[in-house]
Amino acid sequence: MTVTVAIVGRPNVGKSTLFNRLVGRKIALVDDTPGVTRDRREAEGHIADLTFRILDTAGYEDVTDGSLEDRMRQQTELAIKEADVILFMIDARAGVVPLDQRFAQVLRKAGKTVHLVGNKSESKAAESGLVEAFKLGFGEPIALSAEHGLGMSELYSIVSQAIDAAALVQDAQAIADLEDMPEIDVDITEDMLEGEGDEATLRWNPKRYLNVAIVGRPNAGKSTLINRMVGEDRVLVGPEAGITRDSILVPWEWEGRVINLVDTAGIRRRARVQEKLEKLAVGDSLRSIQYAEVVVLMLDATIPFEKQDLALADLVEREGRALVIAVNKWDLIEDKNAALAALKEACTRLLPQIRGVPLVTLSGLTGKNIDKLMDAIFKIERAWNCHVSTARLNRWLAGMVEGHPPPAVSGRRLKIRYMTQAKTRPPSFILFASRPDALPTAYLRYLTNGLREAFDIQGAPIRLWVRAGSKNPYDDVSKRKLG
Structure with missing residues (x-):
């Protein structure tokens, strides 16, 4: 069971810094300039063994004039509606400012669980701000430092309780749904099973x-x-x-x-x-x-x-x-x-x-x-994601070389040995030749364009590497099989 946690507050209090810490990597832009974050951003958050959905939001601006700041405010309010838990962040060093008080009024009307977080609390300069935060009406603030990782144990307790409460609601709903569910018969066919005999299980087809x-x-x-x-x-x-x-x-x-x-x-x-x-x-x-x-x-x-x-x-x-x-x-x-x-x-x-x-x-x-x-x-x-078998690739290569042999360089003809596909995503091929460094770029382009047309790789990037090779190992395999 997971819950959604939204970090909200006025601009430049450190919301994105906490978001990055909970996500475990720096995916939200952070700068001292107010108003860096504009859209609401979501990711998977972690505190110890807990996993939850975390929302980063734009700094709240009390405007309704249709401006960019107004549209940012609307995005923040949408995040508040989605959230199960709201972390209302203030700057403990700056104390409570009028915009914090206005935002507190908005949160009280939302009817959601709100936890007050006093960020930047790593020094004594934050003590007076934490005391002042009581007047916002959300109880004792959590002393936190998103930059230094202080206060994570308190956040763990908050998210853990929310997950437990959500699980109880989900279980109660599941029981109610089972009581109302009519009995149905399901015909299970062989293509739905994985394994054989008594150990056969239903095949799981995950979404990609x-x-x-x-x-x-x-x-x-x-x-x-x-x-x-x-x-x-x-x-x-x-x-x-x-x-x-x-x-x-x-x-x-x-x-x-x-x-x-x-x-x-x-x-x-x-x-x-x-x-x-x-x-x-x-x-x-x-x-x-x-x-x-x-x-x-x-x-x-x-x-x-x-x-x-x-x-x-x-x-x-x-x-x-x-x-x-x-x-x-x-x-x-x-x-x-x-x-x-x-x-x-x-x-x-x-x-x-x-x-x-x-x-x-x-x-x-x-x-x-x-x-x-x-x-x-x-x-x-x-x-x-195109993949071409080595046998099919070399049949194609033989036709390409026969139709247009590689040119002679310094009076010596270049010999194309064989080709194999090294990987997909993007399609990458290795071409073995007698003198890789002497193979002209135009001939490699001829082969690359041929790959696109023959195997329907139009538009995708193709990697073609040339390596030295004295013989085709697949010829030996064929001879052993024939013998």
């Missing part, structure tokens, strides 16, 4: 998770697309460029599969990134590419294939991730046929290293063609 990162330049519509896909305002959107800072993971189910959508900060050219916070946000986005399986590069249909778009596509290919190009704001384009033809031509010309990469036009605002985007994601995932 797919990590999909949405990347692109600022204001390309990444957050709008994710909100449309999940059907709720899960991440902040607005006309302001650069709203998203943290990479936010949003689980979503599509056709029976759980898709972990990762919204990332917009990535500008390095020369334009000056502020420390933007550098942190861009670094977080680049790490999201490394941990993703499929990366959706979002382009703005009105200004596609800017220099930064090409740099991001090249980065995804070098990282070995599967790539899908999504051209957003397609509803703004008048002559769609001409624009699509120009896009495909530009994609082929500007990105030859990922030949055949899927390109989908869509509108994140209206949701048009999201189904086509998901089809492209699943197709490129299959190509990214």
Whole structure:
């Protein structure tokens, strides 16, 4: 049984620092500047043997004017509604300020279990602030230091009690459900079983998770697309460029599969990134590419294939991730046929290293063609996981070499021995030849393009390594079998 714990409070009291400590790694951006966190972020938290869902939230601002701060406040209030346990954090060194008192009123109206946490309590300077915190009306505050790990035992007790209480409620509900459940007969067929005889058990088919990162330049519509896909305002959107800072993971189910959508900060050219916070946000986005399986590069249909778009596509290919190009704001384009033809031509010309990469036009605002985007994601995932048997690979290689033999270098002909696949994700092959260093790049490109066409690996990155080899070991195996 698990529970949801939300960390809330005004800006710059240390919520993200505690979030990172409970998660066990630095996944939320932390800086002395107030208002670093803007979206609500969730992850799996741990204290000793306890596991729970933890929510990090934006600093609470008491505004209702439709501004960015107002939208951040709404995200925080949604986290409060989802939470089973609320950790209301104040800065113990600063004491209670008017915004803390206003937030306390909001929490009392929420009707949730609230525990007051006085962060930055590692020094005597926090003592007066902890005493002052009693007037907020949530009892004795927990003296905590998120940075130094003080107060974790008190948090353990709070979360443990919440988990026990939730388990009791779940057990009572399960008993009630059993009493109301009619008796049914289930026919179990052989394909549902695993094992034989008396030891046969029902086969377990777990859902597969797919990590999909949405990347692109600022204001390309990444957050709008994710909100449309999940059907709720899960991440902040607005006309302001650069709203998203943290990479936010949003689980979503599509056709029976759980898709972990990762919204990332917009990535500008390095020369334009000056502020420390933007550098942190861009670094977080680049790490999201490394941990993703499929990366959706979002382009703005009105200004596609800017220099930064090409740099991001090249980065995804070098990282070995599967790539899908999504051209957003397609509803703004008048002559769609001409624009699509120009896009495909530009994609082929500007990105030859990922030949055949899927390109989908869509509108994140209206949701048009999201189904086509998901089809492209699943197709490129299959190509990214492609595995070719050694026998089939070498039959193909023999035909390629016969049709176009490698050129002679310095009067000596190069000999191609054999090929084998080393791994998938991305498809990686080892080619054994008599003189690896002398094999021309153009010939390797000829083989790579042949692999794409023969085994339907269009659009996925391919790794082709050349090694020295004097003979084909698989020929010896065949001879032994024949003998």
